[in-house]
Amino acid sequence: MAGCRICKQEMLTAQGCAIGTVHINGKVYPRIKAGDARDFNPSMEEGERCGDCGAMKGFFHHFGCDIERCPVCGMQMISCDCEDVYYEGIGEE
Structure with missing residues (x-):
């Protein structure tokens, strides 16, 4: 798991x-x-889960998902060239 x-x-x-939300370059x-229409897999069916992270249609992908698209540049979130990317919760225990 x-x-x-x-x-x-x-x-x-x-x-x-x-x-x-995600913080990118201070915004x-x-x-x-x-x-979502901007997602790498916009044709997901209701009740279907992301093949990488398991998020259901209409919910946010989990951190590190190969399928999540960056809301700024549109590339894969895990490997885009955007600078100063920060998620709430990282490093918080």
Whole structure:
């Protein structure tokens, strides 16, 4: 079982990540939800889970998901070139 580093939920049983924003270059942006029109998989069906992180359609991808798209540049969130990316919850125990 794998836990999300930012929301601390079990990724394969939670509906999605509980953290809905990401800080990028000093500004706060809403994260793109699984199955959203801007998501890498916009054709998800209701009740379907992300094949990587387990987030259900309409919920936020979990931290480190290969499918999450950056809300600023549109590339993969885990490997985009945006600077100063910060999530609430990282490093907080």
